[in-house]
Amino acid sequence: MTKSERIKAAIAHKNVGFVPINVEMTSGFEKNLAGKVGADKVDEALCNHMLRKKYKHNVRLENGDERDLFGVIWQTSKDGGDVGIVKTYPLEDGNLDDYRFPEIDTALAESCLKALEAEKDRYTMFSITMGFFERAWSLRGMENILVDMLLEPKDTERLFEGIFEHHMKLLDYILDRKFDAVYFGDDWGQQQGLIMGPDMWRKYIKPKVSVLFDRAKRAGKQVVLHSCGDLRDIMGEVVDMGVDVYNTVQPEIYDLKKLKKEYGKDLTFYGGISTQQFLPFASEAEVRKKTKEVLDIMAEGGGYILSPTHAVTPDIPVENVLALVETGENYYRR
Secondary structure (H helix, E strand, C coil), rough: CHHHHHHHHCCCCCCCCEEEEECCCCCCCCCHHHHHHHHHHHHHHHHHEEEEECCCCCCCCCCEEEEEEECCEEEEECCCCCCCEEEECCCCCCCCCCCCCCCCCHHHHHHHHHHHHHHCEEEEEEEEEECCCCHHHHHHHHHHHHHHHHHHHHHHHHHHHHHHHHHHHHHHHCCCCCCCCCEEEEECCCCCEEHHHHHHHHHHHHHHHHHHHHHHHHHHCCCEEECCCCCCHHHHHHHHHHEEEEECCCCCCCCHHHHHHHHHHEEEEEEECCCCCCCCCHHHHHHHHHHHHHHHHHCCCEEEEEEEEEEECCCCCCCHHHHHHHHHHHEECC
16 A cells, blocks of 8 residues: 555545655755654655645845745744744735736746656645745734735735635646645644634635635546644634545644544544644653543544644754654554
8 A cells, every 4th residue: 555545435434544745844854864863764754645836935135034935034944834924914014906916937837847746656746835824824914814804805805806716727737637635734723722813714714715725526536625723713713614534623623533523524623732732842752642642532543643733843853753743654444
């Protein structure tokens, strides 16, 4: 059985013995891991079952900042992470008339697609980062977009419509190619509840994102949703929207037993081992114990991909991540 077949079996909620594993990492952690196992053995050491290629290309500016495809200027991270902080919001002044949404970068899309098509073993995902709400706040600013959603519905709809049209064009370009899933990265949650609240999510985000998901599903692709934070208010709707795999599954937020019981027949959960409050501070023995506890809960009946809740950062000991992987490799679900 290939790694891709194991992932697909998990999504089909089949017990196949070996629970698939995937560990995403920041460049800072990858450097640490490479120093221990060798640069050519990083993926092997992590037993990664998935290959994700991001539709992302930032241009490095003279001062060290980066400009993304939508014209957002980012201050690069100094802590070994890969996200950075927005410095310049192109629509901070609210003037949409002078802004032009980018054309599809076909060279970038082709680079992603060719890498996915060349993969022979792992489950392949074309990744749209800063997916929808995140793209809106990166253009407008978080405070501005949240106020706009309440007070400026016409301008808000216009902004979201521009993002939606761009993403539909991208999907139309890529979906006839060979890969397994579209990975939509879009953080909706915070530690308690949704950032914008369920009503605003249902008004502005759900309708258009549902169309994006449906477009991918009709093309035969599975849908992987990455959304940090607390989605409990809308989890049933996430299921109804056709999501196959939900990431990040933060144990600081969710009662894993309850989550598995309520939605485990409909969703495959991807995550579950905290990068926020556990992996940076735990001992190797604690990691092994916690990993087994999570597997006992989440792997029952398939529908689980063992993973940290987020890309691991360089403050997390390499030994802890390797202990997680080894525990997963030695775990057998009957």
